[in-house]
Amino acid sequence: MNTILVTGATGFLGGAVTVNLLKKRENNRLLLLVRGDSPSEGLTRLQGNLAKFGVDASLLNTLTAENILIGDLAEPERFTDDARLDAVTHVMNCAAVASFGTNPYIWKVNVEGTFQFARRMSLVSGLKRFIHVGTAMSCAPEANTLVTESELNTLRDQHIVEYTWSKATVEKMMTESLPNLPLVIARPSIVVGHSDHGCTPSPSIFWVFRMALTLGKFMCELEDRIDVVPVDYCADALELLLTAENVDKSIIHISAGLHSSVTFAEIDKAMAKASGQIPVAETYQKVNYRELAESKKSFSSLFGPCNERIVLRAMNLYGHFSKLNVVFSNDKLLELGMPPSSKFTDYLHRCVTSTKDATIAELMEVDFK
Ligand SMILES: NC(=O)c1ccc[n+]([C@@H]2O[C@H](COP(=O)([O-])OP(=O)(O)OC[C@H]3O[C@@H](n4cnc5c(N)ncnc54)[C@H](OP(=O)(O)O)[C@@H]3O)[C@@H](O)[C@H]2O)c1
Structure with a gap:
C-alpha cells in the first residue's frame, strides 16, 4: 500500500491527478496538502474542486478530514513537523502560484517554501518518489525549435515572467542540493481544458x-x-511517472510533441x-x-x-x-509506454x-x- 501525498489538489493539475488516484483507492492511501483553517473546511473546498471533473459524489465522499493535511507552502514550518509525512512513500507536488501576474508570493511559495518542503521530504526514509511538477517553459526555450528536456541553466533575463523563473530556480535547487530526494521533474507543456469536460475544471489559457x-x-x-495537452492526459502521465521504473533524477516533458x-x-x-x-x-x-x-x-x-x-x-x-x-519533444514519455495525447x-x-x-x-x- 502506497501513501501518496498530493499538493495542489484544489487546483487544475493537482485536481485531475487526485481524481485518478481516488479511483484507485484500494492501492493508495491519500494525504492531501490543502490550505485552510481546518481539515473539514479544506475537505469541502477539495471536494468542490474534484466535482468539477465529473466525479461521483459517492466517490468524493470516500475522502474524509483524515486525508487532509492543512498547510501553506508560504509557511512550511507550520506543517512540516506533522508525523504523517514520515509515512509518505510518494509525493506528487502540484502546488504552486501558477500566475502570470505579479503575485508577491511567487518566490516565497514556488522557490523558498517548495524547497523547504522538498528538503523535509528528502529525510523520509521510505520515500520512493518525489514528482515535482515543473513547466516545460522553465528552460526558456529558443523560438522555432523542437525542445528536448535540458538541464537548467537559465538567467532571469531569458524569462518572460517571474513565474517561469521561479519554477526554473527551484528545479535547479532541488537537483543540486537534495541528492537524497528521489526526484523526478515532470514538465507539462501548455495544459488547456479536459478531453471530456472542456473548461469546466478550469478555463486557464x-x-x-x-x-x-x-x-x-x-x-x-x-x-x-x-504544444497543448488536456489536463486528463497530463494527470495520466503524472500517474504513470509515480511508479515508472528507471526515471529517478530525470526530467520528462508531458507534451503533445510533433505528432499532436x-x-x-x-x-x-x-x-x-x-x-x-x-x-x-x-x-x-x-x-x-x-x-x-x-x-x-x-x-x-x-x-x-x-x-x-x-x-x-x-x-x-x-x-x-x-x-x-x-514544440516540446515527448519521446521520453512515449518510451515509458504513455500513448500520444489527443x-x-x-x-x-x-x-x-x-x-x-x-x-x-x-x-x-x-x-x-
Ligand atoms: N496549467 C498549465 O498550463 C501548466 C503548465 C505547465 C506546468 N504547470 C504546473 O502545474 C502546477 C499546477 O498548476 P495549475 O495550473 O494546476 O495551477 P492552479 O490551478 O492555480 O493550482 C495551484 C494549486 O497550488 C495550490 N497552492 C498555491 N499556493 C499555495 C500555497 N502557498 N500553499 C499550498 N498550496 C498552494 C493551490 O491551492 P489553493 O486552492 O489554496 O489556491 C492550488 O491547489 C504548477 O506547478 C504549474 O507550474 C501548469
Whole structure:
C-alpha cells in the first residue's frame, strides 16, 4: 500500500491527478496538502474542486478530514513537523502560484517554501518518489525549435515572467542540493481544458485563443505551432511517472510533441466550427505590441466588460509565448509506454461549450491570481 501525498489538489493539475488516484483507492492511501483553517473546511473546498471533473459524489465522499493535511507552502514550518509525512512513500507536488501576474508570493511559495518542503521530504526514509511538477517553459526555450528536456541553466533575463523563473530556480535547487530526494521533474507543456469536460475544471489559457481569434490579430503567425495537452492526459502521465521504473533524477516533458501539437490555423478552424462562425484566417493579422495597443479601445465592445489596460498586458505576455513556435519533444514519455495525447483541436469544441456564457475578463482571472 502506497501513501501518496498530493499538493495542489484544489487546483487544475493537482485536481485531475487526485481524481485518478481516488479511483484507485484500494492501492493508495491519500494525504492531501490543502490550505485552510481546518481539515473539514479544506475537505469541502477539495471536494468542490474534484466535482468539477465529473466525479461521483459517492466517490468524493470516500475522502474524509483524515486525508487532509492543512498547510501553506508560504509557511512550511507550520506543517512540516506533522508525523504523517514520515509515512509518505510518494509525493506528487502540484502546488504552486501558477500566475502570470505579479503575485508577491511567487518566490516565497514556488522557490523558498517548495524547497523547504522538498528538503523535509528528502529525510523520509521510505520515500520512493518525489514528482515535482515543473513547466516545460522553465528552460526558456529558443523560438522555432523542437525542445528536448535540458538541464537548467537559465538567467532571469531569458524569462518572460517571474513565474517561469521561479519554477526554473527551484528545479535547479532541488537537483543540486537534495541528492537524497528521489526526484523526478515532470514538465507539462501548455495544459488547456479536459478531453471530456472542456473548461469546466478550469478555463486557464483557453481564453487567450478566444481573445486572439475574436480580435483577429495576435503576435504569432497562423502557421506557428503550439504544444497543448488536456489536463486528463497530463494527470495520466503524472500517474504513470509515480511508479515508472528507471526515471529517478530525470526530467520528462508531458507534451503533445510533433505528432499532436497544432497550428493556430487549425485552432482557428476548430474554434470557428465549434462557435458556428467563419474562421478569421482570411483577415488575420500578425501584429506587434504597438499595433495591439492601438486596438485597446475596442476590447470592451469585442470581449465584454473588461479593464482594457489589463487585457492588453495579458495579450502582450501570452503573445510572447504564442510566437515562440516551439514544440516540446515527448519521446521520453512515449518510451515509458504513455500513448500520444489527443490534439487540442479534437476536444476544443467542449472548451467552447463550457465557456460560452463567460466573458474574457471572467475567464482570465484564473491566470492572474
Ligand atoms: N496549467 C498549465 O498550463 C501548466 C503548465 C505547465 C506546468 N504547470 C504546473 O502545474 C502546477 C499546477 O498548476 P495549475 O495550473 O494546476 O495551477 P492552479 O490551478 O492555480 O493550482 C495551484 C494549486 O497550488 C495550490 N497552492 C498555491 N499556493 C499555495 C500555497 N502557498 N500553499 C499550498 N498550496 C498552494 C493551490 O491551492 P489553493 O486552492 O489554496 O489556491 C492550488 O491547489 C504548477 O506547478 C504549474 O507550474 C501548469
